[in-house]
Amino acid sequence: MVQLQLQTTPSQATATNQWAWLPSLRLALVIWRRNWHVFLKNAFTDVTGLVMEPIITLGAIGFGLGQFVGQMQDGQSYVEYVAPGIAAGYAMFNALFDSAFGFYMRMSSQRVVAHMLETPVEVQDLALGEMLWSGTRGMIACTIILTFAAALGLVASPWAVLVTPAGFLVGLAFAGIGISASAAARSMNSVTLVFTLLATPMYFFSGVFFPITSLPGFAQPLVWALPLTPGTYLIRGLMRGDVGWEHLAAALWLAVFSTVFFFLTRWLLRRRLIK
């Protein structure tokens, strides 16, 4: 999917025109690095924000509410059940937060994106770079929660090392949603709709806090189609060490979802930015 474009001579340029829609991984990584640099600069505030909320949730819901829940169907304690869900949920929130609000700012008032498009960067490089970055944010959040859960003895299997790339996949899927929302939004206020209409309902109905088998039958295929359900399923399986082909399918679904959203993102950004 990705083509590396280094120095192109004019003759090559004509030859590569039919592939002109392909993103340049090199340029996408320059954009990624720019965002990583800004993240490191604000690391203390960013990481504190990143860590505190999920830990509070895990403490209050997992340990607090968990005492009243007792055991889950398959013998897990409630806190063991809920920890992977929170990891997936915060991969989602972090990726969305950056791709929706953060990117919207970079695109509108800050004009960071406008400058990129004056350089050899094309819209597809921008879409890829920003998606990879938001995916990384999801991965970081997921890994921090994994580490914390491991310290509390809530991780049962070495498969859990794969939670980090799984968090990246969840982040990537939501980055696609967030950037598309930013590109389509008319104002910062409309960007918030992604949270109220999508992220918050998903957080509560995607198997983070209770199995989706408790949902009415018609709703179950619907929540599987949205990326947090396969994400939670995948991360839960990895933390528990109970891994099968269904988990690979969940990972593939996230990859397909992200790829489709890459093209949607590219189209929406083009419509908004190339005038």
Add this chain to the structure above:
Amino acid sequence: MQPIVIARNVVKRYNELTAVNGVTFAVNQGECFGLLGPNGAGKTTTIRMVCAISPPTSGELFVDGKDVVRSGRQVRAILGVVPQGDDLDPDVSVYTNLLIHARFYGLPEPEARRRVEETLEKVRLADRRKSEVDALSGGMKRRLAIGRALLTRPALLAIDEPTLGLDPHNRHLIWDWFREVKRQGTTLLLTTNNMDEASALCDRLIIIDHGRILAEGTPQELVGTHAGTQVLEIRVTADRREMYRARFAQRGLESYEAGSALIVPMTDGTALSQELEHDGVSALRRPATLEDVFLRLTGRDINEDMR
């Protein structure tokens, strides 16, 4: 040598609005080419199309022999672009702004860092390398934006209103850089509505209004053709302006209004100015400038807009 920019009948429409209405021009390698025109004339739109940022609605536009729509990435790779206003990155330092820019053009890291140092010295911001962009003054930001565009040693430097709102020190400093890079072979394309800037820098200009080219030539040619050698600048009250215009017209002299002044282009204004002084009207006789060309070609419409 083939011109670095070739524009043939280029049109840009935004829904109802036609911003650029069929412009044809060529920019030669190594010259400084100016787009002169009032606000809203289509200068910015034109320069954005040349820079492969905004695709033309119709017409042909080539930069360095490449189509701006089909080979946008390749076109932008040889350009240095300074847009109007400020699009510096507020989240990173002065130094990092330059470094990230260098990376977009694929410069190897050591070379990129070397050029960043060189640029910081050049734009006199070496002691502000760690500053946030928002802490810089307007002049510093502009110097940084221009230095950033020059860092990649572009074949064509495109600048939208290079010195808008700057003090004379910064303005002259920036003009000097432009002359220097031009000596080194860089082509310059700039938009301006500052006549001093156009006269000081441009080898050739086009005057644009309402998305159309009204005149083209060197500053001297334009002044000679459209403003004559001298002008009389007369200040009379609004009610008497029409009367004087009629009087001049009787003698075959064209005149036009510029703000509250009435301007009469002519070859020798001695007799007329004496006559006007006799009437008790103060008439300033002065050599014609590019500003007179500008006012004459674009002024009437501005007056209509303001009515």
